[in-house]
Amino acid sequence: MVKKGPLFSFFAILIVLAIILSFATVPIIHNVKLGLDLKGGFEVLYQIKPLKAGQKIDSNTMSNAVAAINKRINVLGVSEPSISIENGNRIRVQLPGVKDEKRARQLLSTTAVLTFRDYKDNLMMDGSDLQPGKANVAFDQLNHPMVTLQLKDPARFASVTKKILAEAPNNVLVIWLDYQKGDSFLKEVSQKNHKFISAPQVSQVLNTTDVQITGMASVQEATNLKDLLNSGSLPVKMTEIYSDSVGAQFGQNSMTQTLFAGALGVAAILLFMLAFYRLGGLIADLTLVFYVYIVMSVFVGLQAVLTLPGIAALILGIGMAVDANIITLERIKDEIRSGKSILSAFKSGNQRALPTVVDANMTTIIAAGVLFSFGNSAVKGFAVMLLISNIITLITSVYGARLFLGLLIRSRALNDRPGLFGVRRSDIRE
Template sequence: MKNRGRIVAFLLLIIILASTIIPTTNPILKDVKLGLDLQGGFEVLYQVKPLKDGQKITESTVADTARALTNRIDVLGVSEPSIQIESNNRIRVQLAGVEDQESARELLSTQANLSFRDADDNLMLDGKDLKEGKAKANFDENNNPVVTLEMKDPNKFGDVTSQIVQKKPDNMLVIWLDFKEGENSFKEEAMKPEPAFISAPYVSKTINSSNVEISGNFSVEETKDLAGILNAGALPVDLEEIYSTSVGAQFGEQALDKTVFAGIIGVSLIFIFMALYYRLPGVIAVVTLSVYIYLILLVFTKINGVLTLPGIAALMLGVGMAVDANIITYERIKEELRVGKSVKSSFAAGAKSSFTAILDANVTTLLAAVVLFIFGTSSVKGFATMLIISILVSFLTAVWGSRLLLGLLVHSGSLDGKVGWFGLSKKAVHSADEGYETLDLTTKFDRLDFVSVRKRFYTISIVLLIVGAIMLGVFKLNLGIDFSGGTRVEVLAEQTLDETAVTKQLEDIGHPTSDVVISGDTKNIAVARYKEDFTQEEVNSIKRELQAVYGAEPNVSTVSSTVGKELVRNAIYALAIAALGIIIYVALRFEWRMGLAAIIGLLHDAFFMIAVFSILRLEVDITFIAAVLTIIGYSINDTIVTFDRIRENLNRSKHIDNADELALIVNKSLRQTLGRSVNTVLTVIFVVVALMMLGAESIKPFSIALLIGLLAGTYSSILISAQLWFDMKKKQITKSGGLKVEKEKKQWGSDEPVV
């Protein structure tokens, strides 16, 4: 008997979801904060150093410096700046959407120590003699832009001007910003066309006034900036740039458009596949995946997250991973239907039996994402943040949401006997009278004997790894500046670029390099690398020169050797901790042999990715580590689902007498999960290939790493990890004369949601 109330509840839920999502999506998208790589801007990591000999850098000193930088950024009018203190002696500044990056960087790094000196560079007055917050942008009697100041003691200013008058003909009061003892000299600077001092007015009489006017060759904007920086206060320390990256606005806009388009294509392919292959459950998965994307963006805006290019990739990958939970559940339901159970019983049993595999898979991926967040920097943290949110939200939508919606239809009775709605033909369904269990079902892969040919795959893997190691030893890794240090310049042009022409152009502007690579769909992007990390002045210079030639502001990133070494160390720590955490978790949830086999498979995948990158000469940067950790988390999903089925098949046997019986169990388990493995990796590949083919140029190496890792991970889960476990278990059987299997009581279960 059909329960119309549940059908009505299902339709009402769909209407509520649609009426909530459709009108609120655009406002949420407008609230999403874009990172530097999507709207342009720059990021600088400053090393805080003493300004004077003997000065100690304390936490309060660094905090005061961060506050001073915040005040200066307020002068720029930048919305939502990011200023973070790191390691108690570093400050990371991120400013997105800044149009004049050169002026902004100068404004941040200048000491803002104002001083008044005579022509012999003797200090007469400094910033301590000025009233705080009284600097103003103004105009003189000739309507020229000036900055006006107010002295604390007009009598002191009178005494100083009296002394200057007596020094004729050198009766100048020289005004300096950040005068450097032993380096700057008025007499030397006065001979230059662009002197380092602000101005040097002649003083012809004593001035007993508290009002001081600084004039010079200023623009209106420059007087506003100077007044603002003087009011913000001088920095109590010296700031040294040890890492910086700047992204031109055109690069950011193009990257956003291309990557979003690639993501839409990839996600659409997943939706089509799910609807065609799984029919009604697939359509419900499409609904919950749409809710998943909406919730991700909503949560991300609520926590004031900054969306970066890798963050978009994480969101799209999250869709592929979220669908994994649906596939595991739907495959289980189909198995229950095939043994002749009713739709209601199949739904309940499939939902319950799939829960532990879904939970274990999500926990291990979450572990890798958390490690990535802890050890990652800037855009990689954005990727990790999005991945963490994706995992948590996907658990809500794919596990609870999908079961709620499908459960309403199942318990309404409208699907009774309609196995075709679940993507099954009636020929594949056995009668309940035949007494089949799900573990007895035949599969499309029953001819495959994985265990008997395992040594061939061991040999193939060993040969590939040896060749990879040799190639790695010969070619080394093509390390990006993240790890090797140096400078990377990326040029975007409207026309096709030529390597020889770009190399000559760089030589003509005084920055020669032989390391120039042309890329892009129309060969309109040139990437030049330098072993030296450029100074702020060199960065500003090369950006001005290249923008004048090519019409677009280039991207320039610099990494000091110190930061490069730290990134290498953090990458090793991240991989080691993630691997250790996963092996401990798998060992606790299953057994130590499965944990060891899983980690060997993961090391196999990671090394395979590294070897391929070495052979193809692809650049290895910090996003490559993000890709490796993502694959570690994703590959373990496959392995866990396989081990979960092996454990289930083992529990049917009270005693295993020999290796042949164990081989039968392993083969059967692999055949039963192979369809699920193919489907899940296929859905993620849809997104990865779309990002690789249609996404921004800067994310393509990341996408290639993911594709290699996905294929290697699927291969190792089936043909390496499971086979290694078999060999270890085989030794145990040989040693003990058999294996007594104690059926484990499941610690977690899952009932379908009840409405």
């Protein structure tokens, strides 16, 4: 006689989960963060070196560098940047959706140390004398672009211009960006290779807070300088050691092709399970659907970035989830063939399969942990998805499938129906 309680529980749980998944689909899709290989963009890896002699590159220095880079990324308008510290002295920057790679490079790596010097290259003022965030683009009377700055102390500027006037006949105040030892104003002028930004001539003592940097070749050049000055100088020197860029169309094509191939693979798996394991395969297929939703929900909740390796790890996780179901269902079939009842076969089959399934997943979890610890960003993305997939596999494929199949078996609706598990009566030993 069929027990209605377990059967009712089975359908009730199924309906509730279906409703939850229907509401979760749109938020999951809209909140997935796509990596560079799927969305397109720019990635660069920097080696961090001391800016000044005696400077130590420690965790605090790296944190300050990341904060400065983040300010500059805000200027680029990137909505989902990724900045990570690697090996203690490297910084990896990923900028999805960035199209102007040249401008991004300039904004990220330019140290942006502004100095005011005389024609003998003596330091008169530096960026610390400026009001932070007050640089703006303006135009002179001839409509040429320039950058306007505001000083903190007008008296200090008056003192500087007074000293410049005393250095006749070269009454110039040279404005340098990222001045380096060995740079020379006179040498640059003689060789007509101007590394400095501007060299205005001082004709009188200026007791003002307003400073203008002229000589901008274009509005874009003035805008870049303004953005660099407003974002602040970098506390370290950054040397590019690796970069990569992916076009938006290429990334979109990669995602479309990968998802299509993945969908075909998953569909083939679902059909295989249904054909070979009948009812057990159907339950396995249901838990696989829940598995994908749970994995993506956790991934979105962690605000992780989905990449092509991440999609590969997700599909690999589906394969491992199927493997866990196959091990369990084959054990149950063996128990049925030995002459046990379906309920007894279900209990003993699950009990015998569990250690094998747990061991297989634990070894993969350990491997994923090693990949995450020592791999680069792409490998880390693969490892994160693989870790999440295997942990959830243990929940859905083992306990979830056991719950659903157990409710159906305990309802006694499957009594004396070994064919529902793919076992022929002729194969059952007396």
